[in-house]
Structures are given as structure tokens and as C-alpha cells.
Amino acid sequence: MWYVSTRGIAPRVDFEGALFSGYAPDGGLFMPEELPQLDRETLCQWSTLSYPGLVKELCALFIGSELIPKDDLNDLIDRAFSRFRHREVVHLSRLRNGLNVLELWHGVTYAFKDLSLSCTAQFLQYFLEKREKHVTVVVGTSGDTGSAAIESVQGAKNVDIIVLLPKGHCTKIQELQMTTVLKENVHVFGVEGTAMSSMSRSRLCLPTWLLSRSTI
Numbered sequence: 076m077w078y079v080s081t082r083g084i085a086p087r088v089d090f091e092g093a094l095f096s097g098y099a100p101d102g103g104l105f106m107p108e109e110l111p112q113l114d115r116e117t118l119c120q121w122s123t124l125s126y127p128g129l130v131k132e133l134c135a136l137f138i139g140s141e142l143i144p145k146d147d148l149n150d151l152i153d154r155a156f157s158r159f160r161h162r163e164v165v166h167l168s169r170l171r172n173g174l175n176v177l178e179l180w181h182g183v184t185y186a187f188k189d190l191s192l193s194c195t196a197q198f199l200q201y202f203l204e205k206r207e208k209h210v211t212v213v214v215g216t217s218g219d220t221g222s223a224a225i226e227s228v229q230g231a232k233n234v235d236i237i238v239l240l241p242k243g244h245c246t247k248i249q250e251l252q253m254t255t256v257l258k259e260n261v262h263v264f265g266v267e268g269t270a271m272s273s274m275s276r277s278r279l280c281l282p283t284w285l286l287s288r289s290t291i
Contacts, residue, residue, distance in 0.1 A: 076137050078105040090138045091202050094195070095210065111136045126165040127156050130194065143201060151201055155193040158183050158226075165190070183226045184252055186219035196227035196234070203233035211235045218245035221263075222252035229258045238263045 078093040079085075082103030088096065093105040113121075121129055131149050138148060156164045161181035168176040182189020203210060212234060214224050221238040228234045240253055242265040253263050 076139055077108040079108045080105060089142060091142055094198055094202070107137060126163060127152055134194070138198075143198070147201070151197040152194060155197045158193070159189070182223070184219065184222040186223050188219050188223040189226070192220075192223045192227040196224075196231070199228070200231055200233055209233050209235070211237060214238045216240065216245075216253075218249035221245075222249055225253055225256050225261055225263075229256050229261050231260060235260045235262065239266045240264065241266055241268055 076090060077087045078090065079087045080099035080101050080103035082099065082101045084101035085099040085103065087108060088105065096105060099105050121132060124132065131152050134148060134152065135145060140148075143151070159181045161178070164181060166178040166181065168178060170176060179187035179190065182193065199210065199212075202208075210233065212224065212228065214221055214236065216222075216224075216238060221240060225236060225238060228236050238253055238261075240250065240263055245253075256263075
């Protein structure tokens, strides 16, 4: 599986390259060069899977086994969801009159972004340990991204995380989630302005060539 920039200028990269690039060098976003085609039989089989089981099957389509062997991939995903409060990770509540509610809040920070960032952090650490490297992740946040990102990597030896927190623009619980994690690899800074301006600052605080390789 190869990934190409939405701007069409940057060279294509594999999953590891896209994971560590953040934005593509040409300023675009990486996306799959081709989308896998799924037949009806596969979809029917997948309809009986648990959420973690479905994530394992989907990730295997986009992450080559030469990068992460299937058994390792399954272990990483199990580890990513190990701190979720509900055994199903994502629970579907069936209410009256055909109303269904998909519960995405069973992660550590109660935000739906726990679902993706817990997996992202496991993939990052897998490659970093394999390559014996360290990375610094810079995050601009409106509240839920920062806390979910912190929880996903807090205590990781190969990752430092810097979060730019827009003062006065997050809920109290979000601020506390970000400012009370006492791990050496977690660094939170209050900044003036909105969430969008903090995200812009996260792109400007490092040289372009380093930003494209070391931040998300």
C-alpha cells in the first residue's frame, strides 16, 4: 500500500512514511494511492466482528505485512484498546422506536479521538522501537485532541509530546486532563488565541523539513 499527497507533488510513501510525515512535504495530506475493494462476502463476514476485530481487518488492508506482521498488528491493536472501560470498546445501544446510539466515549478521556489516537500511538512506538529512534509530536488542540494524544503516549520512552493549549477556549475538564499528567515526556503550554491559531503555531514552531517528518 502506497500513500500519495492530495497536492500531487510529494513522492509517494509507505504507511510508515505517512505516519511519521504528518503533512506531506508539499503541504498536502497523505491518502491511499488506491482504495481496497471489498466484496459482499467479506462484508458479511466482517458484520459479525467486534470493533477491535474489525479494526484489525481494516488496518491490515492499509498496513503491509512487510511493515507490521499480522500477529504484531493484532497485538498492537489489543494494546491500544486495553484501557477502554467497555469490553466492546465501541458499544451500540438499541433504544426504542428503532433509535440506535453508537457510544464512542468509553476511552480514557471520554472523547471519540481516543479510538484513533490510541492506535496511532502504538504504531508510532512500534516503528520507533524497531528503528531505535525518538520523535517529538507537536499538537495544536481545541481540547479533545490534546488530552487524547497525551494519554496515548504518556510515559512512552521513544516519544515526547508538546501540546499547545489555547487558554480559555477549552472546558475545565479538558484543561485538567492535559495539565495534570505528570510524565516526563508530556509538555503542555498555554497559548493565547483560538484552537485554530494554536494549530497554526504547531506548524510554525519547527522548521518545515523537521515538521514534515516529526509531528502529527
